[in-house]
Amino acid sequence: MSACTRDEWMTVAAARLLKNRDVCFVGIGLPSAACNLARFTHAPQIVLIYESGTIGTRPDVMPLSIGDGELAQTAACVVPLPEIFSYYLQAGRVDIGFLGAAQIDRHGNLNSTVIGPYEMPSTRLPGAGGAPEIAQHARQVFVMLRASRRSFVERLAFRSSAGYLDGHGARARSGAAGGGPRAVITDFGMLAPHPESEELQLVALFEGATVEEARAAIGWPLQLADRIDTIAPPSAHELDTLRALHARTREAHARPVRIPLPNG
Amino acid sequence: MSLADAIERFVSDGASVALEGFTHLIPFAAGHELIRQRRRELHLIRMTPDLIYDQLIGMGCARKLTFSWGGNPGVGSLHRLRDAVENQWPRALELDEHSHAGMAAAFCAGAARLPFGVLRGYLDTDLPAHNPNIRRVACPFTGEVLAAVPALNPDVTILHAQRADRAGNVAIEGILGATREAALAATTLIVTVEEIVDTLPPAMNGIVLPHWVVTAVAHCPGGAYPSYAQGHYARDNAFYKQWDEIARDRPRFLAWMQRHVLATGDHRAFLASLQQEAA
Numbered sequence: 001m002s003a004c005t006r007d008e009w010m011t012v013a014a015a016r017l018l019k020n021r022d023v024c025f026v027g028i029g030l031p032s033a034a035c036n037l038a039r040f041t042h043a044p045q046i047v048l049i050y051e052s053g054t055i056g057t058r059p060d061v062m063p064l065s066i067g068d069g070e071l072a073q074t075a076a077c078v079v080p081l082p083e084i085f086s087y088y089l090q091a092g093r094v095d096i097g098f099l100g101a102a103q104i105d106r107h108g109n110l111n112s113t114v115i116g117p118y119e120m121p122s123t124r125l126p127g128a129g130g131a132p133e134i135a136q137h138a139r140q141v142f143v144m145l146r147a148s149r150r151s152f153v154e155r156l157a158f159r160s161s162a163g164y165l166d167g168h169g170a171r172a173r174s175g176a177a178g179g180g181p182r183a184v185i186t187d188f189g190m191l192a193p194h195p196e197s198e199e200l201q202l203v204a205l206f207e208g209a210t211v212e213e214a215r216a217a218i219g220w221p222l223q224l225a226d227r228i229d230t231i232a233p234p235s236a237h238e239l240d241t242l243r244a245l246h247a248r249t250r251e252a253h254a255r256p257v258r259i260p261l262p263n264g
Numbered sequence: 265m266s267l268a269d270a271i272e273r274f275v276s277d278g279a280s281v282a283l284e285g286f287t288h289l290i291p292f293a294a295g296h297e298l299i300r301q302r303r304r305e306l307h308l309i310r311m312t313p314d315l316i317y318d319q320l321i322g323m324g325c326a327r328k329l330t331f332s333w334g335g336n337p338g339v340g341s342l343h344r345l346r347d348a349v350e351n352q353w354p355r356a357l358e359l360d361e362h363s364h365a366g367m368a369a370a371f372c373a374g375a376a377r378l379p380f381g382v383l384r385g386y387l388d389t390d391l392p393a394h395n396p397n398i399r400r401v402a403c404p405f406t407g408e409v410l411a412a413v414p415a416l417n418p419d420v421t422i423l424h425a426q427r428a429d430r431a432g433n434v435a436i437e438g439i440l441g442a443t444r445e446a447a448l449a450a451t452t453l454i455v456t457v458e459e460i461v462d463t464l465p466p467a468m469n470g471i472v473l474p475h476w477v478v479t480a481v482a483h484c485p486g487g488a489y490p491s492y493a494q495g496h497y498a499r500d501n502a503f504y505k506q507w508d509e510i511a512r513d514r515p516r517f518l519a520w521m522q523r524h525v526l527a528t529g530d531h532r533a534f535l536a537s538l539q540q541e542a543a
Contacts, residue, residue, distance in 0.1 A: 018415050030492045051364060052286050052439045063499040065337030067287025067439045069494050080471075081286055081311075082368035089366070090384055113361075118394045124349040126335030126342075129312075133365040162388035174388050242298045253501045258495040259542070260486035261535045 004234050006146075006187045009206050010232040011037060011242060014098075014144055017046030017110050023047040023103045024096045025134055028066050031098030032142040033242065036062060040241045049088065051130045053081045061252040064247065070252075083153060085130070091179060097160065101130050103153050104145055106199050106220045108163025108181035109134065111156040115247075118158060128160040135161035140182040147186040147217035154220050164198035171198070187232055188214045194223070204229040268530065269299045269481040274479065275306075275420050282309035282418040282450065283316060286441020287337060287499070290491035292316050292458055293484045293531035299323050300526060309418050311367050311442060313506050314492070318342040319525070321357060328358040330416065332367045339504055343511040354512070361395055366413045371442045373415035374449030386475055412465045421450035421486040424488045425473075426495060428457045429464045432475035438494030440471060447473050456484035458496050467503045482538075486535050 004012075007030065014034035020026065026035045033227040036059065039046050047056050052067035056076030063071050072078050079087075088094060101110035102125050112131060115120035129146055141163075145151055163181045164171045171180050181200075184191040189205035200215050201223040207230050216224050234242070265273075275281060283291045295316035298306070302325075303502050308317055309330040314337070320326055322344030334345050348357040369381030382401060386462060392398040392411075401412040411429045418465070422444050425436045434442060434455045455473070460483050464472065487493075490500035510520050526542075 005271045006499045009522065052288070052441065054439065063338070065287045067337075067441070068499055068501075069288070069438065069492055072288070072438045072494060076438055080444055081364070082372050082445055085368050086372075086383070097331040113390070114385065119391070121350060124334075124341075126333070127333050127361060128363050128389070130364040132363040132387070132389045132391070134381075136385065136387045159388070161543040165388055171388075176387055177384070187315030257490075257498050258503065259500075259539045260489050260493075260534050261539055262532065263494065264486040 008186050008202065008234060008239065008242060010144060010187065012238045013206070013231050014142060015041065015188065015238070016116050017097065017142060017183060018043050018046055020045050022095045023049065023093065023106045024098065025051070025094045025130070025138060027098050027100060028063065029100060032062050032145065033245070034097065036243050036245060037238065040245065041238060046114070048095065051081065051084055053084050053182035055079060055088070061249040066252055074157060078261065086196055089206065092137065095136045095140065097134035097141045097178070099134060099141055099143050100145055101131070101143065101160070103151055103156050104143060104184065105153060105156050107165060107167045108143065108200055109156055109159050109165065110143070110161040110186065111158045111164065113158040113160045114194060115157050130162040135163070135180070136178055137175050138178045139214060143181050143184040145186055146183065149217065149219040152218045160237055164193060168196065169198070188217065191249050192225070200224050202228060204231050206231050207233050265480045265482055266341045267293060267297050267484050268301070270480040270482050271301055274452050274454060275303060276487070277303055278305040279419040280307040280309060280453055281517070282416070282446045284310060284423060284443045284446035285491065286311060286439055286442070286443060286536055287438065288439040288491065289424045289436065289443065289488050289493060290314055291422045291456055291487060292318055292489060292491060293487035294422045294454065294542045296525045296531065296534060298325060299521070307373060309416060311364055312337070313342060313345060315342070315504065318344040319521065321348050322354070322511065323521060324354040326357060330362070330367070332362045332364045336504060336508060343508070344384055345518060347514070348521050357451045361391060361396055362398070362413065363391065366398065366411065367416070368423060368442055368445070370413045370416040371445035371449050373514055374417040375445045378415055380412045380414050382410050382412050405496050416449055418446065418450045420454060421446045421453045422454045422456070422527040423447055424456045424493065426457065426493055427459045427461050427464065428481045429461055432478045432481050433465060434465055434473040434478055434481065435464050436471045436473070444473070448477060452479045453477060454482070456487040458485050458487070458493050459483070484531055487531055489535060507543070
C-alpha cells in the first residue's frame, strides 16, 4: 500500500466508526469525506443529513458548501431548514453529529467563535452555526480536528458548543439530551472520554504513531487509557475509494461554471 | 418592477433587511443594488452572511449583523466581516450572534407573528453571556427551562426564486434554508426571479409564496450568481475560492467592487463584466 496522508488516515478511521443504519448530521470538510467514504464502503444505507435541509443525500462528489445542488438532487427529500433543527435534531432523530472546531479542551468542549475576548477578538472565527444544538442533541458526537497545541488547549477562549463541561457528570446534570463527544479523531489516533472523569484520554494510535507524538501535540497533560489500541492503516479498498471520491470532487469543482448571462 | 426601482422604493437607510437563501438562491443582484444605491446603517440579517454580506459590510452599508455562521463555506473566512469585527474597518459592526437552530426559531416566530421563538438550545454555551437576545424561559406546563430568542421581523426580506407568475405568486425549488420563514416574517417582501411565466404548474406540496404576501417581483435572470438556482445554473465554486484572495486585501476588494458593482449599471452588466474578465 502506498503511503497515505494523516488526513486520509483520519478520514478512514472516522468512517470506520459509522454503522450501516446510522443517521448522521454531516458537516463540511473531513466529516463529509468520512461519512461519504463510509457510504461508499461498509455502510451503503447510512442516512446523511446536511443542515441545509437535505435528508438521505447520496452525492457522487463532495460538496464545497453545505448546500451545493448535488446534495439536493441526490436527496431522499429536501425540507425547510427549521424542520431539520426542530423536527429531526431536537426531536432526537439524529444518531451521530460530526463536528470540527478551532479549539477543543480536555472535556471535549469546542470553540469555533473567537480567539481573544469576544468584544475585541484577535481572530474572529466563522461562529457556531449548527454546532451548539448538534452537540446538545445528537446521541453521540464525533469530533475531527488536526492536532496542535493551538487547537487542543487547556482553556478555551470561548465555549461555542458543550462537551462534558467540567467532567464528572456535569453534562448529564445539565440536562443535555445527547451523549456528548464519544470520540475525537486527530492526527495521531483517537481520544475518548474517561468513564468517570470524562476527561479525553488517548485510546488508540495509528500504526506507527507514538505516545510521545500525541503528548507533544496536546496542550494539557494527556492521560492514557488502560489499553491503547492500534488503528490498522487504511486498506487498499478504503484508500482507493477515498482518493477516487477526492479526484471526482476536484474535477467537479474545477469545471468552469457558465456565467448565466441572459441573451438579448 | 425593476430591481433598482424596488430597492429605491422599499429599502431605506437604517432598515432591517434579510437577504435569505441558504447557499442556494442567494439574492446577489439585490445585494449589489443596495451597494450601488449606497444604502447606509442597514441592520443585515442572514443565517450565513456569505459573500454578499461580506461585500455589503466591506462597502460600509451595515451597522449591525444578525447571523449564525459567518464563513466562506468550504473555503474559510469572510475577510471583510473579520476586518469589520477585528479592526472596525470600514466601520464598527454590532453583532447579534446566534446558532442556526436559534435563528431558525426566531424566523419561525416572526412568520407566525409571535413575540419569541423557543427551543432546546444554546445549553452551556457562552453565546447567551454575550447576546442579551438569548434568554431562558420556563415552560408554563412542566417548568422545563428552555431557550428563547426574540422573533425576527425584518422590515424587508429579499429572496431570489426560480419563477413567478404574472399575478405575483412565487415558486421555489431545491434547498430552501429559512427562505419561507424569512419571507413570511417580513413587513415587505421583494423577490427577484429567473423567469416570469403566465401560470405556475400545480405544486401541491411545493413551496409557493402567494401573491398577497409578495410586495414586488423583479425579473432578474442570473440574480443568484455566483450562488446558484437549481435547474438554471450551478454554484460557481471556483468564484467562491477566488473571493478568498479578492477579499483578503482592502485595496483589491475596493477595486473589484468598483469595477464589477459600482461601475456596472445593473446585474446584467455585472455578469457581462465578469464574463469579459474571464475571457
